[in-house]
Amino acid sequence: MSISAPERVWWTPVDKDEKIWVTIALIFCLVTFFMMPFYHVVGKQNTSSESYRIDPAEFEKRTELFIQQSEKVGETANGLPIVKPRGEDVYLLARQFQFEPALQLEKGKTYRFHLSSVDVQHGMSILPLNMNWMVIPEYDYIVTITPTTSGEFPIVCNEFCGAAHHAMLGMIIVK
Amino acid sequence: MALEQDMRTCSITGLKVHKPAENLIKANAVFAVVCMLLGGVLALAVALTRWPVTQRIIDSDLFYRALTGHALDMLIAWIIFFEMAGLYFGSAVLLNGRVAAPKIGWLAFILMAVGGLTINYEVVMGHATVMFTSYVPLQASPLYYLSVILFAVGALIVCCLFFATIVKARLDGTYTNPSLPLVTFGLACAAIIAVVTLAHGAIIYIPTLLWSLGIIQHIDPMTYRVIWWALGHPSQQINVCAMISCWYLLGTLTVGAKAENQKLARTAFVFYVLFINVASEHHLLVDPVISPAHKVWNTGYVMHLAVLSSMIHALKVPAGIEKALRRQGYNNGLFEWLKKAPWGNPSFSGLMLSLLIFGFMGGITGVIFGTEQVNLTAHNTWRITGHFHATVASGTTLAFMATTYYIVPIIFQREMVMKGLLKFQPWLFGIGMILMAGGQMLAGIYGIPRRHYDIFTFGGNPLTVAWDPTAMLFMTIFGVGAIIAILGGVIFVLTVVLSIIAGKKVA
Numbered sequence: 001m002s003i004s005a006p007e008r009v010w011w012t013p014v015d016k017d018e019k020i021w022v023t024i025a026l027i028f029c030l031v032t033f034f035m036m037p038f039y040h041v042v043g044k045q046n047t048s049s050e051s052y053r054i055d056p057a058e059f060e061k062r063t064e065l066f067i068q069q070s071e072k073v074g075e076t077a078n079g080l081p082i083v084k085p086r087g088e089d090v091y092l093l094a095r096q097f098q099f100e101p102a103l104q105l106e107k108g109k110t111y112r113f114h115l116s117s118v119d120v121q122h123g124m125s126i127l128p129l130n131m132n133w134m135v136i137p138e139y140d141y142i143v144t145i146t147p148t149t150s151g152e153f154p155i156v157c158n159e160f161c162g163a164a165h166h167a168m169l170g171m172i173i174v175k
Numbered sequence: 176m177a178l179e180q181d182m183r184t185c186s187i188t189g190l191k192v193h194k195p196a197e198n199l200i201k202a203n204a205v206f207a208v209v210c211m212l213l214g215g216v217l218a219l220a221v222a223l224t225r226w227p228v229t230q231r232i233i234d235s236d237l238f239y240r241a242l243t244g245h246a247l248d249m250l251i252a253w254i255i256f257f258e259m260a261g262l263y264f265g266s267a268v269l270l271n272g273r274v275a276a277p278k279i280g281w282l283a284f285i286l287m288a289v290g291g292l293t294i295n296y297e298v299v300m301g302h303a304t305v306m307f308t309s310y311v312p313l314q315a316s317p318l319y320y321l322s323v324i325l326f327a328v329g330a331l332i333v334c335c336l337f338f339a340t341i342v343k344a345r346l347d348g349t350y351t352n353p354s355l356p357l358v359t360f361g362l363a364c365a366a367i368i369a370v371v372t373l374a375h376g377a378i379i380y381i382p383t384l385l386w387s388l389g390i391i392q393h394i395d396p397m398t399y400r401v402i403w404w405a406l407g408h409p410s411q412q413i414n415v416c417a418m419i420s421c422w423y424l425l426g427t428l429t430v431g432a433k434a435e436n437q438k439l440a441r442t443a444f445v446f447y448v449l450f451i452n453v454a455s456e457h458h459l460l461v462d463p464v465i466s467p468a469h470k471v472w473n474t475g476y477v478m479h480l481a482v483l484s485s486m487i488h489a490l491k492v493p494a495g496i497e498k499a500l501r502r503q504g505y506n507n508g509l510f511e512w513l514k515k516a517p518w519g520n521p522s523f524s525g526l527m528l529s530l531l532i533f534g535f536m537g538g539i540t541g542v543i544f545g546t547e548q549v550n551l552t553a554h555n556t557w558r559i560t561g562h563f564h565a566t567v568a569s570g571t572t573l574a575f576m577a578t579t580y581y582i583v584p585i586i587f588q589r590e591m592v593m594k595g596l597l598k599f600q601p602w603l604f605g606i607g608m609i610l611m612a613g614g615q616m617l618a619g620i621y622g623i624p625r626r627h628y629d630i631f632t633f634g635g636n637p638l639t640v641a642w643d644p645t646a647m648l649f650m651t652i653f654g655v656g657a658i659i660a661i662l663g664g665v666i667f668v669l670t671v672v673l674s675i676i677a678g679k680k681v682a
Contacts, residue, residue: 002423002434002495003188003269005352010437018439018490025486029479036475036547040467045548047470051463077637115463121310121396123555123624127640130622132554133461136396137312141463154640156633158555158624160306162313166235166627167634 047133050142056118059093059140066091067101076102076171088112092155092170094122094135096162099155099170107174110146123159126172132158147174181273186682187585191349195277196267200260200586202284204579206291207256208671213295214248215664217241218657222611224628226654227647235628236301242626244298246307250567252291255330257575258365258417259287260582262337265362265420268586270355272344275336283332290326293318306626308403311383311394320384327380331373334366357434357441358427361420364444369413371452375405397464401456408455411563414571415485416447418533421574422492422526428581429523430503430516432495440491443484451481457545461554467547474545482542489534521597525577528605533570536612537562555626558619561612569608573601576667583671589678593670600670604663610656614649621646 014022040046070083082102088110093100094117105111115124115135122135133143155170181194220241223232233241267274274280297303303315341363344350355363379402385391423440426432434440456473459465500512517523540562544553553559580597583589591597615623621643623630633639 002357002427002432004356005350006354006357006437008352010354010441012436012438014436014439017494018436021490022439022483022487025483028486029483032482032542032546033475033479036471039548040471043548045551047461047467047547047551048463049467120313125555125622125624127622128643130552130556130620132551132556134459134463134554136400136463138396139463154638156622156624156627156630156640158627159310160239160313160626163236163239163304164634165239166629167636169633169636169638169640171638 048141048143052140052142053138054116054140056116056137059091059114059116060118062114063091063093063100070101073104078169080171082171082173085111089114092124093118094124094157094168094170095119097157097164097168099124099157099168102171102173104173104175105147107147107150110144113143113145115141115143120161121159122157122161122168124170125156125158126153127156129153134159147172150174185268185585190268190585191271192586193267193273195280196263196274197586199274199277199280199284200263200268200582202281203256203260203263204582204586205675206284206288207253207260207575208579208668210248210252210256210291211664212668214245214253215661215668217245217248218664219661221245222654222657222661225650226657227631227650228654230631231629235634236304238628239304239306240298240301243304243306244295247294247298249572250307251326252294254414254567254571254575255326256287256291257579258413259284259330259333261417261420261578262333262362262366263340264582264586265359266337266340266344269359270341270344270350272340272347272349275339275343279332280336283329283336286325286329286332290322290324290329293322294326297322308407309383310403311386311396311399314387317384317387320380320387324377324380324384327373327376330369334369334373337362337366357437358420358424360441361416361423361444364448365413365416365420367448368409368416368452372406372409372413375402375409379403379406397462400459400462401465404455404458405452408458409452411567412447412451412481414567415451416444418529418571418574419444419488419492421578422488422530423495425522425526425574425577425581426492426495426499429520429526430496430499432492432499434491434495435498439487443487443491446480446484449480450477451484453477454481454545457550460545460547460550471547474547479542482538485534485538489530492530519598521601522577522580524598525573525580525601525605528601529570529573529577532565532573532605532609532612536609536616537566537570540616541566553619555624556619557615557623557625560625561615561617561619564608564612564615569605569612573605573608576604577601579667579671583674583678584681587675587678588681589674590681591670592674592678596666597670600663600666602663603666604660607656607658607660607663611653611660612656614651614653614656618646618649618653621649623650 074082080102084104090111091114117135117137125132153172157168223229224238297319303319305313305315505512505515
């Protein structure tokens with residue numbers, strides 16, 4: 001009985017059936033463990049390892065500079081400037097409650113995204129691809145992205161960030 | 176003899192029940208059910224807000240309050256109050272002993288009750304709309320953090336009292352075997368994990384309280400995340416250990432399972448203690464700062480040995496049930512034992528549904544979503560919400576509900592009322608949760624975000640998202656499941672309350 005005292009000696013040999021099951025389970029565990037580093041090496045989609053500490057005000061300044069230096073190609077329906085970066089560095093700033101600026105990217109070109117927030121924690125979810133990263137204040141999180149399909153990709157904030165969290169959107173256009 | 180006056184012999188199990196232990200179990204169990212009622216009301220508000228059919232039934236401010244409160248009432252209050260009752264049962268009752276210090280037990284209960292009620296008050300009043308995780312720099316009122324700390328201190332005291340009660344049972348000579356019963360052993364593992372977990376809670380909540388009071392100027396958001404998840408994730412492993420202890424307990428109580436060869440089962444419990452606490456970084460897989468090597472080591476190697484533990488229990492629990500039923504003569508063919516099992520007993524069907532949903536829906540998706548690359552497409556989407564609604568909200572909750580149907584006659588000495596209706600309760604709740612959690616996970620594949628008030632119009636933002644219609648189908652299934660599950664929850668709360676008040680007294 002599992003609710004009363006066990007036999008005096010319970011450290012007894014394991015049944016054959018149980019041995020088979022534990023072996024299968026252990027192999028499964030080892031395979032799944034091996035797959036993570038293996039896929040990190042051979043796979044093309046991994047999480048990024050590059051990040052730097054940054055003062056939110058400094059990040060805001062760099063984003064403004066990035067917007068100035070980029071080519072302004074239009075404006076979104078909610079008044080965000082759409083910018084086309086000239087270099088590979090792209091700044092995307094999250095604040096309550098929008099992602100700025102809107103970006104126009106070239107298909108097949110590789111970009112270094114700088115993600116950070118100037119207030120609270122946000123979540124960046126690129127839809128409909130469903131790719132997700134955390135956007136954390138005080139950290140410049142660098143994610144390398146190469147767009148492979150053209151179209152419009154809205155960004156939804158998917159970490160609760162305050163009263164109008166659900167109205168927080170951004171936009172990436174790939175041409 | 177004065178010492179014997181505070182003991183009675185249970186007419187069902189033959190165990191000696193210490194009256195102060197009984198009262199502590201009663202108080203904690205009643206509070207658990209009350210918290211489930213509160214959490215259930217909020218669950219209905221949250222589900223109807225997100226269901227496409229009744230979308231945005233309450234306004235956004237109320238929704239975020241309800242969501243914060245729902246998580247705290249269900250994931251913290253209901254589960255932990257029940258576990259406290261379980262710890263008293265597993266130590267004092269199963270060892271035929273006395274609670275080491277009942278007065279300290281009552282102090283702990285008061286701390287937890289005051290903490291829990293104040294949390295609810297602060298959240299409902301809108302002073303702590305920060306979600307369950309309260310990521311800094313989003314700030315709640317100091318009283319909110321203080322009440323979380325009070326609740327946690329109460330829980331920590333009960334864990335210590337649990338260990339002290341085991342020691343006392345030995346000193347008093349009421350329990351002399353060098354090894355604890357398997358259920359108590361599992362609960363001891365849960366209590367060990369709880370102490371480690373609550374230590375992390377103290378490390379992060381105390382500075383956050385001081386920060387909300389203005390004494391500390393700054394808390395690093397990444398440090399907060401790393402330490403908070405060393406609380407948030409392992410606290411779910413306390414639940415796993417407690418739930419599996421309930422599985423073994425229910426196997427014995429429902430069909431007389433013997434838990435033969437306890438070597439594997441006990442080793443698996445020890446693996447939980449050793450390995451599962453480190454797996455918390457799968458919440459941080461798409462965060463900056465932590466290197467992929469560290470993330471892979473933390474979420475991969477160590478967690479998978481904990482997965483091995485779960486797979487061992489996944490064999491031991493049903494195998495014990497099969498052996499017990501075969502001993503009763505259900506030996507024809509491979510599956511007669513399964514067909515003739517007592518499916519009409521809500522404790523048995525609850526146990527089996529708990530096993531199935533926890534393992535197949537919750538456990539497997541957990542391993543998948545905890546993979547570095549898959550997490551990119553799962554993080555903060557509804558896939559995660561679906562995952563933990565399959566594990567803790569279905570598996571653990573069903574196991575605890577099934578255990579309650581024994582706690583009422585053994586501890587409250589009342590028979591359950593409406594037994595005909597109760598037969599359906601685990602099925603309603605279980606099937607409702609399968610649809611609900613399944614709907615969430617499948618909708619999450621299309622990127623439906625968690626913790627979001629309005630994926631339909633985005634609060635009127637001219638930018639919008641054209642969702643795949645399939646996602647809407649799964650969201651609709653989610654709502655149907657949620658309503659069925661809530662109905663199952665209502666039957667549970669109603670029958671338990673009625674039984675305690677007006678159930679027939681057990682002779």
